[in-house]
Amino acid sequence: MRKSDLIHGVEQLVGALAESALELPLVEVARLGYRREPVPGELLTRLLSALREYGLRASRYTRPARMLAEELGLSALEQADTWSLLIAAENRAQEAFGFAERVRFATQHLPRVAGLLAQEGVPALDALRRGGTASGNALLTIQVIEAPRRWSTPARLATLLDGVDQLYGACATLQGLDPGGLSVVGCDAGTDKTFELMGAAPVIDAVRELILALWDRVVFYRELTAAQRYRQAAESLPVLQRVREALAEGRISPEQAELLRRRFVEGAGKFLVAGATIPELQERAYANPRTLMAPAPKLLSPAAG
Structure with a gap:
């Protein structure tokens, strides 16, 4: 725990x-x-x-x-x-x-x-953990689902963090903000591992909503195989429509639109394959995140005795 x-x-x-x-x-x-x-x-x-x-x-x-x-x-x-x-x-x-x-x-x-x-830490981070956004930043908590007697490989954690970084960068670009402003500011371990990531509040909110939308689609496609489910979920995200709208309005070029689309789809795919959730998913009790968001077996170590 x-x-x-x-x-x-x-x-x-x-x-x-x-x-x-x-x-x-x-x-x-x-x-x-x-x-x-x-x-x-x-x-x-x-x-x-x-x-x-x-x-x-x-x-x-x-x-x-x-x-x-x-x-x-x-x-x-x-x-x-x-x-x-x-x-x-x-x-x-x-x-x-x-x-x-x-x-x-x-x-x-x-x-x-x-x-x-509760160890006393950096005051600014403690304020963010309590839900404050006075600094203009916010926190996103990512939980890495661990299987019994199986441990995460470095490749799994790298895949997860790279996927979240891609999602953050794409959301920031779409909002006209700095795409490189995401930082890992905390981690904790127990039954699962947890990472705290800090970034611009509006971008963190956008990433959180994107993950919730991704979860809704994973549940919708739950009868498919994991690979098919993840692909369908990533390619049907509502944010892709916003990219098309930005292109139609001339706010981004065709090249930028294609780059953003790829980042959203690839980032979402990596998040799903790595097997992670956010605490807000627990409030959506119509399915078990630990089952539908389980990591790809190749990203786990062999079973321990």
Whole structure:
């Protein structure tokens, strides 16, 4: 698991616990139970509402957040049996106290652990990672899909970065901006490898949209073989129509138009063959990026024992 994924998982889990306001009604139910005092219906209603709110937010957990919840014994808070126990059972005080302690531990201590994991870096890059574009630049995160017991070859990483560089240069040229402004500013490794690339914000946005459009077409042609799927996806990108329009309007020459077309198609093909995704693809849950965007076998090392 990558460090950045774990930090994001902590943020998700702590956010769900805090925004559902689950701790206080658990504490109150436990306190009244230990005193053998009746629990008001209004308090049980608040507890049930908090449990429902937490369950809704937990249903959107990423894998790291899900793993954290399981390790901390919080996954049971999503289950109807637990809700019934906390609402109706005579021995609910002990259960409520136990869950309240786990919730308090998570909200108080996990953010500190995440803070230790988050190394302080270059302020300008940290601002970009938070979504800022004040410098006129933006970040594009590329995830390299790794297969179990198979490692990427240098050729694979070179193919990927060359493909992204071609896409960036073509998008920049089409916008009248510097085609050579892309930089690799960060990398991380875990189950997958991740590269952070920095460039002009409008060009980074264009490359991101191009990759999303590429993904839509990969899904559309998913019944074809990988080679056919990649070729069809690359050659049907909407950006190619923009190249034709720029040519028709006289903004670029026929030679420039052909060069741009080749860069878009070749860059997209290299991106697909290298087997990479961007985080935004995970939001499009109608297909699994790890399956349809898997790398060409020749770009992986032999299986390790």
